[in-house]
Amino acid sequence: MKIGFISLGCSKNLVDSEKMMGMLKSGHHELVKDAQEAEAIIINTCGFINSAKEEAINTIFKMAEYKKQNCKKLIVVGCLAQRYKETLEAEIPEIDAVISIREYPHLHEILHSLLDGKELVSYGKSERMVSSKPWTAYLKIAEGCSNRCTYCAIPLIRGDNVTFPMEQLVQEAKELAQRDVKELVLIAQDTTKYGVDLYGKRSLLELLQKLHEIDGFHWIRILYMYPDEIDEDLIEGMAKLSKVLPYFDIPMQHANNRMLAAMNRRGTKEEVLALIKKIRKTYADPTLRTTFIVGFPSETQEDFDELMQFVEEVHWDRMGAFTYSPEEDTPAFDMEQSVAEEEKQRRLAILMQRQEEISLANQQKRIGTVMEVLVEAQDGLTGKYRGRGANSAPDEVDGMVIFTSKQPLALGSFVQVKITEALPHDVIGEALC
Incomplete structure (x- = not known):
């Protein structure tokens, strides 16, 4: 059967999609890119914030149009399916099946009954299809989250943090390496909590060593x-592992301690400043990335000013920011929504404008230096070639390196590039070859 597969949302959702596509391949189904060719369409949805939910609903309606043509089945899975299963079933009759995340252990049976084809291998047991660039792959090391941030619906959707066994992850990583994956990216809702539930202690460093x-x-x-x-053991332990990049993606969400407490974020601004000092003392050229939320309930102008001062002090290499989105069934949903949408957008624009200036200043320091770059496109x-340095993740959040080369370069290879020009997010250079 010809099946079209659409994966929405984050990289963690993408890994789920790749496992599902591996299942379908095990049943001798043909995956097609053109929806007009598809006899069945599966949409793996995101339901994290309002904009993601809107994207998912719009995609469902768009794909429902193909049911008037060749498409026989429209199947919705993922976070939106988990959170709004009954609503989707009741309000969008074009959908043939809504499969929640909790049903994934039986996904092979459900899909087999819906699709023409041979028996399917169970979820996660078939050879995973890597749908990103073949030299980069994500390794999801845990599912769910136990942090209970007051604004976040992830625990409602995905449940508590569940660590995947180390031997299972090592085996999956070996299989990816055998398929010529050069960059392995560890992901989870909270990677630093890896092992706490399964081994009784934080075990991320041990996993990295393996x-x-x-x-x-x-x-x-x-x-x-x-x-x-x-902690200090993790920072210093990572520094001893040459393949592990000094790339610290630390979602802060805010800098004011009262706001952090309202968000149920552990730790204080002062503790984070001490952490950053330790990282910069340990590594010569670490990359520090973060995200912030502006307009959270009760955020005052003074709170926002403190956030801006924090950004000035740290000079983050990479930063993303979002306006607060009220999510039903979360504690913050019942808080007084005291910041108007217009004010949220104003604060976001100020924050992002200043970060762009900081990013440009950081990038300009790279002019004249040589960077190792993973070649990704021409x-x-x-x-001209496009690629990423060690300071850029593959999730389209960070910038690129745009460069020329006198010699042809293979995509997926590494090359040394001398930086000659800087932009706020990208740098420009010449390959040394």
Whole structure:
């Protein structure tokens, strides 16, 4: 059967999609990119914030149009399906099946009954399809989250943090390395909590040590590191592992201690400043990335000013920011929504404008230096290459390196690039080859 697969949302959802596509392949289904060719369409949805929910609903309605043509089945899975299963079933009759995350252990049986084809291998047991660029793959090391931030619906959707066994992850990583993956990116809702539920202690460093021993990987990157769980042992242990990049993705969400408490974020601004000082003392050129929420209930102008001062003090290399989005069934939903939408947008614009200036200043320091770059694309008209340095994750949040080369370069290879020009997010250079 010809099946179209659409994956929405974050990289963690993408890993789920890749496992599902592996299942479908095990049943001898053909995955097609053109929805007009598809006899069945599966949409893996995101339901984290309002904009993600709107994207998911719009995609469902768009794909429902193909049911008037060749498409026989429209199937919705993922976070939106978990959170609003009954509503979707009742209000969008074009959907043939809404499969919640809790049903994934039986996903092979459900899909087999819906689709023509042979028996399917159970979820997560088939060979996973890597749908991103073939030299980069995500390794999801845990599911769910136990942090209970007051604004976040993830625990409602995905449940508490559940660590995946280390031997299972090492085996999956070895299989990815055998498929010529060069960059392994560790992801979870909270990677630093890895092992607490299963082994009774934080075990991220031990996992990194085992992954570091696998032949084939050139870079190992970690995303979503909760600040209060990045301890001295982890920082110094990572520094001893040459493949593990000094890339610290630390979602802060705010800098005012009262706001952090209202968000149920552990730790204080002062503790994070001490952490950053330790990281910069340990590494010569670390990358510090964060995210912030503006307009959270009860955020005052003074609170926002403190956030701006914090940004000035740290000079983050990478930063994303969002306006607060009220999510039903979360504690913050019942708080007084005291910041008007117009004011949220004003604060966001001020924050992002200042960060762009900081990013440009940080980038300009790289002019004249040489960066190791993973080659990812070549422009057909100009011949220029595009790639990423160790300071850029593959999730389209960070910038790129745009460069020329006198010699043809293979995509997925590494090259040394001398930086000649800087933009707020990208840098420009020349390959040394």
